[in-house]
Amino acid sequence: MxxxxxxxxxxxxxxxxxxxxxxxxxxxxxxxxxxxxETPRFGLVSLSDRKKLISILLATIIFALVGGLTTQPAIFGITNAVMIGLGVGLFEEFYVQSLRGRWLRGMHPLRSILIYTLVVTAIYLVAMHLSHLILGHIEGLTLVYSRLPFTLPLVIVFSVIGIVVMRVVHFIGPETLFHLMVxxxxxxxxxxxxxxxxxxxxxxxxxxxxxxxxxxxxxxxxxxxxxxxxxxxxxxxxxxxxxxxxxxxxxxxxxxxxxxxxxxxxxxxxxxxxxxxxxxxxxxxxxxxxxxxxxxxxxxxxxxxxxxxxxxxxxxxxxxxxxxxxxxxxxxxxxxxxxxxxxxxxxxxxxxxxxxxxxxxxxxxxxxxxxxxxxxxxxxxxxxxxxxxxxxxxxx
The missing domain is CATH 3.30.70.1230 (Nucleotide cyclase, GGDEF domain)
Structure with a gap:
């Protein structure tokens, strides 16, 4: 009916x-x-907080692949993956999906994807430097710089794919997608x-x-x-x-x-x-x-x-x-x-x-x-x- x-x-x-x-x-x-x-609450975690955590986790998983697959050796790849995933996840939930990010959500999809890709690339470069600093291998940055002509295109491609996946998930709705899958x-x-x-x-x-x-x-x-x-x-x-x-x-x-x-x-x-x-x-x-x-x-x-x-x-x-x-x-x-x-x-x-x-x-x-x-x-x-x-x- x-x-x-x-x-x-x-x-x-x-x-x-x-x-x-x-x-x-x-x-x-x-x-x-x-x-x-007041913010609606269920148990120890509010409903809105639960949705934020799910969104952050999803973005973290998707964009951790960007850092993990484009960085060698493995220890640097893992460190990069964690920082990039969390960085993009927090950016997605606390900026893009907030009132401050209305301008980005409201613009043409191709333009928003371009801006988002530039942000992810910047997060990747910052994470790359931080991972070498944390692991005490600053001298290794010289090798990383020499590989940028090859790694940056990969980062951009993976970023665009990840952003499109995130947009599809938000378009369908995380809960609806979950119910359809299971x-x-x-x-x-x-x-x-x-x-x-x-x-x-x-x-x-x-x-x-x-x-x-x-x-x-x-x-x-x-x-x-x-x-x-x-x-x-x-x-x-x-x-x-x-x-x-x-x-x-x-x-x-x-x-x-x-x-x-x-x-x-x-x-x-x-x-x-x-x-x-x-x-x-x-x-x-x-x-x-x-x-x-x-x-x-x-x-x-x-x-x-x-x-x-x-x-x-x-x-x-x-x-x-x-x-x-x-x-x-x-x-x-x-x-x-x-x-x-x-x-x-x-x-x-x-x-x-x-x-x-x-x-x-x-x-x-x-x-x-x-x-x-x-x-x-x-x-x-x-x-x-x-x-x-x-x-x-x-x-x-």
Whole structure:
């Protein structure tokens, strides 16, 4: 099932006041500690740190071959391999994949490969000198210099190959590549996930105003800017679709530490941070809407000549419906009741909107507006009343 199969049912008005005797669960604090975004952690190592370690290890292995295969004798080759691998690995993770490296990631692939190759070559030359210094064989550098006309072309060729491999891995996604290689989803697997749909508001009108090429540049920058906040808080980009994307979290990962809500807050932060640049390039700052739902999905490999990992089930359709509800209510983010009940949102940032009728689902589904940090008041304020659903009651 895909979002295109959804039917736009009418969305009811916000629920009227319920009896004040309805007993909600313990109030969720809206204190500073609750709203503060922290790096998601699993055990002793945070999720983001684990991803960094994997990326560094991958780059270290790939580029250690550059030093090991182009340096003799063996002891110098091993020393060179370690220093080059670690040097490039740290450069890749803490510069190229950081905010500072956005300019390199955003430029034409051939130009970025050229610059990256020059950096790897420089690291190779520095490592070569350090290895001879550490091993106390400075006089051996004379022989190394005489071999440079032969070794440097090899270094450049191996560097280009290594850089292309790294780019392919990042293009596919390290986790997706791993699952495809080991066959995790060769047979369908039932898993509990949370899915987030995000779309840019008013993209059709923007296309008419800006023109096709400028709109494409705007959408490209928008997708570039919203990807990092999602992956930084444990989400995976499942699919880019038009002017938006679908992100997926494992249920436990999304709930623990409110990582999904922190990701939504970080999305707003990213757009505010990049606002001046949007104004400079396009004369406007795009806004977006979000819909979130979670539940059981079937995860399985799909395709033949080009394989991918697909997610199937009503959960993905309902998540798309939540995004449509955000548009209909004129709010930034809508959570299904099931998701809102599982997360620990501050009480002053979660507002019950009413019940949503979903095609194929017999009972109406409660939905809520989530107000990210720095967001203005939304649809709940227009009602100006207490709204309630069985599991919570907040002042709109």
């Amino acid at each position: 895909t979002p295109s199969s959804l039917h736009a049912d009418s969305i009811p008005a916000p629920l009227p006041s319920r009896d004040a005797t309805t007993e909600p669960p313990p109030a969720r604090s809206s204190g500073a500690g609750e709203g503060r975004r 066959g995790t989803y060769h047979r369908p697997v039932l898993e509990k996930k949370m899915l987030l749909f995000i779309d840019m508001n008013g993209s059709t009108a923007l296309a008419e105003r800006l023109g096709a090429f400028a709109t494409r540049s705007l959408v490209g920058k928008f997708l570039f800017d919203i990807s990092g906040p999602i992956t930084n808080f444990g989400g995976d980009i499942y699919l880019y679709k038009g002017d938006g994307l679908i992100a997926v979290w494992d249920w436990k990962m999304a709930v623990k530490g409110n990582k999904l809500l922190h990701a939504i807050d970080a999305l707003g932060d990213a757009m505010r941070r990049e606002g001046p640049e949007y104004q400079r390039q396009f004369g406007l700052v795009p806004s977006f809407r979000i819909g979130v739902h979670g539940g059981d999905v079937v995860v399985s490999e799909q395709g033949d000549t080009k394989r991918a990992i697909g997610v199937y089930g009503d959960t993905i359709n309902i998540a798309a419906r939540m995004e449509e509800a955000a548009k209909a209510y004129g709010v930034g983010c809508v959570l299904s009741g099931q998701v809102a009940a599982a997360l620990s949102a501050p009480a002053d940032r979660l507002v019950a909107l009413g019940n949503e009728r979903i095609k194929g689902i017999s009972a109406p589904m409660p939905i809520c507006e989530y107000r990210s940090e720095g967001e203005g008041r939304g649809a709940g304020d227009r009602a100006g009343q207490d709204v309630a659903i069985p599991w919570m009651r907040f002042r709109a």
